[in-house]
Amino acid sequence: MSVSTITAGPRRGWRSAGTWIGAIIVGIAAFCALFAPLLVPHDPFAQDIPNRLMVPFWMEGSSPDHLLGTDQLGRDYLARLIYGCRISMMIGVTVSIVSGLIGITLGVLGGFMGGRIDDAVLFAITTRLSIPVVLVALAVVGLLGSSLPLLVITLGLLQWDRFAVVARSTTMQVRNLDFVSAAWCAGCSRFRILTREVLPNIASHLVVVATLEIALAILLEAALSFLGLGVPPPLPSWGLMIAEAKDYMFFSPWVIMIPGAALFVLVLGINLLGDGLRDQFGARSP
Amino acid sequence: MNTPVAIEVRGVRKTFRVKGGLFGADRHVVAVDDISFAVPQGGVLGVVGESGCGKSTLARLILGLLAPSAGEITVEGQRVLAMDRKARARLIQPVFQDPFASLNPLARIRDIVAMPLIAQGTFGRAEIGRKVEEMLERVGLSREQGTRLPSELSGGQRQRVAIARALVLRPRIVVCDEPTSALDVSVQAQILNLLAELRKDLGLTYLFISHNLAVVEHVASDVAVMYLGRFVERQPTEALFAHPEHPYTKALLASVLTPEPGLGVPDVGLGDILPDPANIPPGCRFHPRCPIAEPRCAVETPPFKPRPGGGVECLLVP
Amino acid sequence: MSALLEIEGLQVEFGRQSPTAAVRGASFVVESGETHCLVGESGCGKSVTALSIMNLLARGARRRADKLAFKGGDLRGLSDAAMSRLRGNEMAMIFQEPMTSLNPAYTVGSQMTEVLRRHKHVNQRAATDRAADLLARVGITAPGLRLGQFPHQLSGGLRQRVMIAMALMCEPQLLIADEPTTALDVTVQAQILRLLATLQRDLGLGLLLITHDLGIVARIATRVSVMYAGEVVESAATADLFAAPKHPYTQGLLRCVPVPGKIQRDQPLGSIPGTVPRIGPGFEGCAFRDRCDFADATCAHTVPLHNAGPTHNFLCRLPA
Numbered sequence: 001m002s003v004s005t006i007t008a009g010p011r012r013g014w015r016s017a018g019t020w021i022g023a024i025i026v027g028i029a030a031f032c033a034l035f036a037p038l039l040v041p042h043d044p045f046a047q048d049i050p051n052r053l054m055v056p057f058w059m060e061g062s063s064p065d066h067l068l069g070t071d072q073l074g075r076d077y078l079a080r081l082i083y084g085c086r087i088s089m090m091i092g093v094t095v096s097i098v099s100g101l102i103g104i105t106l107g108v109l110g111g112f113m114g115g116r117i118d119d120a121v122l123f124a125i126t127t128r129l130s131i132p133v134v135l136v137a138l139a140v141v142g143l144l145g146s147s148l149p150l151l152v153i154t155l156g157l158l159q160w161d162r163f164a165v166v167a168r169s170t171t172m173q174v175r176n177l178d179f180v181s182a183a184w185c186a187g188c189s190r191f192r193i194l195t196r197e198v199l200p201n202i203a204s205h206l207v208v209v210a211t212l213e214i215a216l217a218i219l220l221e222a223a224l225s226f227l228g229l230g231v232p233p234p235l236p237s238w239g240l241m242i243a244e245a246k247d248y249m250f251f252s253p254w255v256i257m258i259p260g261a262a263l264f265v266l267v268l269g270i271n272l273l274g275d276g277l278r279d280q281f282g283a284r285s286p
Numbered sequence: 287m288n289t290p291v292a293i294e295v296r297g298v299r300k301t302f303r304v305k306g307g308l309f310g311a312d313r314h315v316v317a318v319d320d321i322s323f324a325v326p327q328g329g330v331l332g333v334v335g336e337s338g339c340g341k342s343t344l345a346r347l348i349l350g351l352l353a354p355s356a357g358e359i360t361v362e363g364q365r366v367l368a369m370d371r372k373a374r375a376r377l378i379q380p381v382f383q384d385p386f387a388s389l390n391p392l393a394r395i396r397d398i399v400a401m402p403l404i405a406q407g408t409f410g411r412a413e414i415g416r417k418v419e420e421m422l423e424r425v426g427l428s429r430e431q432g433t434r435l436p437s438e439l440s441g442g443q444r445q446r447v448a449i450a451r452a453l454v455l456r457p458r459i460v461v462c463d464e465p466t467s468a469l470d471v472s473v474q475a476q477i478l479n480l481l482a483e484l485r486k487d488l489g490l491t492y493l494f495i496s497h498n499l500a501v502v503e504h505v506a507s508d509v510a511v512m513y514l515g516r517f518v519e520r521q522p523t524e525a526l527f528a529h530p531e532h533p534y535t536k537a538l539l540a541s542v543l544t545p546e547p548g549l550g551v552p553d554v555g556l557g558d559i560l561p562d563p564a565n566i567p568p569g570c571r572f573h574p575r576c577p578i579a580e581p582r583c584a585v586e587t588p589p590f591k592p593r594p595g596g597g598v599e600c601l602l603v604p
Numbered sequence: 605m606s607a608l609l610e611i612e613g614l615q616v617e618f619g620r621q622s623p624t625a626a627v628r629g630a631s632f633v634v635e636s637g638e639t640h641c642l643v644g645e646s647g648c649g650k651s652v653t654a655l656s657i658m659n660l661l662a663r664g665a666r667r668r669a670d671k672l673a674f675k676g677g678d679l680r681g682l683s684d685a686a687m688s689r690l691r692g693n694e695m696a697m698i699f700q701e702p703m704t705s706l707n708p709a710y711t712v713g714s715q716m717t718e719v720l721r722r723h724k725h726v727n728q729r730a731a732t733d734r735a736a737d738l739l740a741r742v743g744i745t746a747p748g749l750r751l752g753q754f755p756h757q758l759s760g761g762l763r764q765r766v767m768i769a770m771a772l773m774c775e776p777q778l779l780i781a782d783e784p785t786t787a788l789d790v791t792v793q794a795q796i797l798r799l800l801a802t803l804q805r806d807l808g809l810g811l812l813l814i815t816h817d818l819g820i821v822a823r824i825a826t827r828v829s830v831m832y833a834g835e836v837v838e839s840a841a842t843a844d845l846f847a848a849p850k851h852p853y854t855q856g857l858l859r860c861v862p863v864p865g866k867i868q869r870d871q872p873l874g875s876i877p878g879t880v881p882r883i884g885p886g887f888e889g890c891a892f893r894d895r896c897d898f899a900d901a902t903c904a905h906t907v908p909l910h911n912a913g914p915t916h917n918f919l920c921r922l923p924a
Contacts, residue, residue: 178388182451185349186402187375200392336789440879441646470645470816475860475875482872497790500862504869527864541794543819544863547842551798551823556791560759 019276025269032082033089040079041065044236048074053252071241071255072248080236081262087237088266091152091221092214098156099217100210103163108202110164111171112194118168125164133158134223141229151230155217166209170202204281211274215267222263238263289326290362292459292491293348296322298357300343304564315564317343319515320357325508327362327458330485330492332506332523334499334538338561340515341495345463348493349380361459372406379452383464385444389436396422396432399450406455421450425480442473446480453484461493466501478505499542503527508595511535514561514571520596531598533576570601578602608778608810609634609657613670616649616656620664625883626652628834632827636777639804639811641821641842644831645857647880650814653831654782657812658697659687674778693723696771700783702763706755712766713751720773738769742799761792768799772807779804780812785820797824818861822846827915830854833883833891840916850910850918852896890920898922 014020032039048070055062056069056077068077110121133155140154174180175198183193224230225239233240238259245256300318317340325331335341346352348359350366359366361378369377379402382388389398396418403414422432425446436444445465452460462481466474478501485492496502502509503523510520511534519532530536537554555577567574573583580602588599616627627649634640642650656667657679672679674695682690691697699705707715716738717731726734732751739747742765755763764784771779781800785793801824804811815821821828821842828845830838830853838851849855859874878895890907893899902921911917912924 178382178384179390181346181349181351182380182382182388182448183390183401183405184351184371185375185378185380186405186451186455187372188401188405192405196393197390201390336791442879471818471860472645472857472876473879475862475873476877479872479875499790500864500867503864504862504867504873507869523869537791539864541790542864543794543797543817543823544865545818545822545846545858545861546863547822547846549823551794551801553798554791554794556795560761 014276014280016276016279018272019280022269022272022274022276025265026273029085029089029266029269033086036082036086040076040082041067042076042079044075044079044083045234046075050074053248053255055252056254056258059254068258069254072244075236077255077258080241081238081258084236084238084241084259085262085266087231087235088218088221088263089214091148091155091231092218092270094152095155095159095217095221096210096213098152099158099160099213100163100206102157103160103165104167104206106160107164107167107169108171108194108198111168112175112190112198121164121168125161125168128158128161131158134220137220137224138227138229141224146229146232148231148235151221151224155220159213159217159220162209162213163206166205167202170205171198174198174201204277208274208278208281211270211277215270215274218263218270219267289328291324292327292329292362293325293331293493294360295324295348296358296360298322298344298347298354298359300340300347300352301355313564316515316566317563318347318354319566321515321517322357323510323517323520325491325493327491328489329508330494330506332502332509333493333495333512334497334502334509335512336497336538336561338514338563339512340563341512342463344512345380345461345493345495349378349461350374375402375405375457376455377457378459378461379455379457381445381448381452381460381462381465383467385441385448385468386436388448389444391436393435394432395427395434395436395439395447398436398447399432399454402451402455417454421454424453424484425450440473441469442476445469445473445477449477449480449484453488453490456488457490459491459493461495463495464497465494467496467498474501481505499527499538500544510596511538514563514566516571516599518572518600519598521593521598522595525593525595531593531603532572532600533578533602534572537577570599607633607673608636608675609812610671610673611653611657611669612672613668614653614656614672615668616652616661617666618662618664623885625834625885625887626665627656628883628887630829630831630834630836632829632836632839634778634810634812636810637804637808638826639801639813639824640827640829641825642812642814642829642831643816643818643821645816645880647833648831649834650831651782654697654780654812654814657780658691658695659684660697689723692719692771692776693774694776695778695780696774696776697780697782698764698767698771698784700786702760702767702787705767706763708755710754711751712753712755712758716751716766716770716773719770723774734773735769738772739766741772741803742766742769743795744769760788761796764788764792764796765799768796768803772803775807776809778810778812780814782814783816784813786815786817800824818857830857833880835891835919837892837920838916838918840913840918844913844916848912850912850916850922850924851892851920852898852922853892854918856895 051070052072052074054066054070057067066076068081071077071080106121106124110118136158137154144150180193180197183197221230222239225237226243228243230239231237241259242256249256298318298321302315302317304313304315333341347354353367399418399421400414403409403417419429427443427446466477469477494502494505506523508522509526510517511532513534519535530539537556540552541554556575559574569584569586570588573579583601586601588601591598591603610633612631614627614630617623617625630653642653644650655661661667669680713732713735716735717728720726720731720734735751736747739750744750744762744765785796788796797820825842828840828842829836832853838854849858856876860876862873876895881891881894883891889904893903907919908921909917909919910924
């Protein structure tokens with residue numbers, strides 16, 4: 001029996017405060033995303049020009065009706081922020097699902113089958129890594145116009161590499177373990193071995209990758225929307241809100257600060273949660 | 287009267303190619319070098335050797351997990367690799383060394399034992415449940431333990447699960463690859479007794495691989511000593527332990543530290559050179575470490591000298 | 605011969621919510637110039653005992669002892685800095701896994717000289733000379749060449765020899781070896797044990813050897829302490845222990861070990877039924893009682909320490 005001799009450093013996994021903070025942030029974001037229509041005080045698309053650029057609650061002259069003020073077209077900012085959260089989370093999650101399906105399938109097949117199939121998968125991964133994601137996304141959207149489904153598919157088709165690499169390496173480790181050999185000797189089909197023996201044992205590592213990919217997708221979407229080639233207006237993407245707000249940056253700084261801060265906090269929260277999950281599960285490899 | 291043969295290995299060779307990388311040439315590791323032997327039905331062949339001798343590779347070849355580079359392996363007359371995997375599963379099953387790695391950590395014990403039955407596709411749920419329970423009881427586990435995860439069981443209990451899983455299809459042959467090496471002495475004894483009992487009850491044939499000579503002496507009817515991919519000596523158990531002939535066998539036997547105080551630690555006299563399957567010495571593969579090696583041992587390949595029930599490969603024995 | 609290491613009533617506990625008592629009262633003495641073996645199966649607490657002597661336990665482990673003395677000095681209250689001055693210097697340890705015991709990023713020579721230079725303030729030249737000396741002493745040919753090599757270039761047996769040489773750099777008086785040959789092949793194991801026995805004799809070391817292998821114990825130990833579920837259940841001179849084991853666990857353990865040449869193939873091997881129990885807090889009585897043929901009602905409460913001779917004691921209600 002081996003006994004750890006390392007005097008451990010900072011607390012890890014669920015013991016770490018960072019993980020809990022991340023979990024709370026992500027929890028709030030998920031809640032907003034799911035229940036957005038019920039939470040918003042006003043319609044985020046309703047324009048109200050006479051009441052444009054009202055200040056948020058921490059400044060003088062604010063109105064209790066608009067806690068975070070209004071933007072340049074008089075739309076309630078809190079409502080837009082919540083809806084923006086919904087869009088960010090939705091894009092983050094759906095892109096991760098699409099890229100996850102592609103990457104995990106490729107990685108598991110390559111790692112399990114080895115040989116030529118693995119060579120092909122490695123080639124695909126290397127090719128994908130040499131493609132500049134943002135430029136391709138820009139080009140596609142530029143050519144075909146910006147729409148939500150198109151954005152999700154494009155990003156999904158471009159972001160699968162990390163899933164593939166992690167799935168492949170973990171599958172290769174698990175494949176060499178005796179219980180997989182035993183399943184083979186017992187006459188189990190390859191499909192059964194992959195789904196019952198291999199996948200469950202690599203799932204924890206993939207969950208960690210998924211949380212980080214969600215954060216990446218959110219940032220990517222914000223960047224594209226900022227450039228005007230992401231989510232089409234008037235949909236309240238945070239990136240779009242930042243872009244629209246830059247014209248008013250010096251007179252009404254909160255218009256740009258609020259979505260910027262929200263983006264920062266959400267991505268930070270996802271990263272903290274992802275780190276915590278990685279520390280929690282990393283120690284328990286099969 | 288000829289006892290039918292359970293396992294027959296003819297001229298089997300297994301070479302692995304290790305890529306040399308950017309600056310080195312590819313190396314060829316000969317893990318198993320032209321081995322031929324037969325195990326009669328109901329017999330127990332013990333294969334002993336140290337790390338790098340190829341015994342685990344041999345086990346995997348016989349189980350059909352690896353394909354030989356040359357030669358043929360048949361179990362009960364059928365070629366291992368030509369068989370449908372489900373049919374092979376009904377014939378030959380493994381018990382591996384590491385009780386922690388041989389069970390899926392996320393599956394419940396009864397599902398682990400049920401897996402071979404489910405894979406066959408011909409058993410109904412009720413029948414599977416019945417067989418699993420029967421097998422768990424047979425190996426000394428309770429129904430309650432069947433609902434647990436492997437992490438909740440001890441090493442010995444996990445090895446019992448591995449045995450249950452191996453026997454649930456009632457195979458004829460079991461390949462045990464160091465089944466007790468990772469267990470404590472008191473647990474080892476329990477598992478060995480269980481294996482012996484099951485063999486008698488179910489009429490099994492065992493291929494028993496171990497580095498522990500004392501265990502092999504207890505379990506096996508015949509013993510083969512493996513070194514760098516070949517059997518350097520093979521004899522019935524009593525003969526091997528009473529009159530070992532090959533210098534390596536003698537060294538192995540001398541290295542066993544029996545619990546007899548006052549005898550000190552023997553000087554086995556093998557020197558420091560490590561056996562490397564990627565660089566098999568010319569002539570007799572044991573000559574660099576052999577205490578009685580002569581100059582011709584580095585040049586001539588030792589011939590096989592038959593003995594009753596086996597033989598020895600050494601230039602210097604009669 | 606004086607008592608090098610004296611331990612009495614050592615207790616080690618892990619965990620806060622549900623504390624596990626890894627060691628529940630170990631007592632033994634290691635004299636200088638003798639080999640003392642701590643033998644037991646997995647989970648008995650022998651490795652934890654060794655680590656607690658050197659204070660190398662994981663954070664969160666709590667160590668208590670009635671007596672924990674090295675060369676007469678109390679180890680219990682020593683600060684980390686004071687303990688660091690002892691480790692590698694006057695007491696050294698070698699571990700089980702030769703593959704992971706050496707730092708793969710540094711050469712053998714630099715790892716060995718580091719130990720000496722840290723404790724004895726000698727220059728690099730002198731340290732290298734001593735390292736080469738010790739490598740030759742442990743039977744490594746071409747020591748100059750080996751000093752410049754990295755751990756991955758050496759085999760398991762060689763790495764273990766390097767570990768032993770490294771442990772001896774500062775001329776320690778106590779050498780603790782935690783299952784030093786378990787991961788090695790049986791022929792290499794014999795060589796390493798011969799080496800340890802020779803060194804122990806030549807240098808007058810106190811050797812505390814931890815193992816689960818009774819064969820090793822029989823061949824090189826002067827004294828033996830048998831551990832079960834965190835306690836030392838029997839302690840005796842080697843010859844006495846094997847000739848007349850008193851504790852039922854020791855007797856059972858000896859029955860389980862197959863001895864080549866004395867094996868009856870048709871008889872089942874002696875075994876000990878059952879498994880090691882989980883010891884929670886507040887556990888009373890003998891931990892072996894559920895597996896013991898001689899257990900009775902008193903075994904659930906107190907277990908007396910009996911003497912079977914001036915140096916042979918055991919924890920059991922059975923008379924000596």
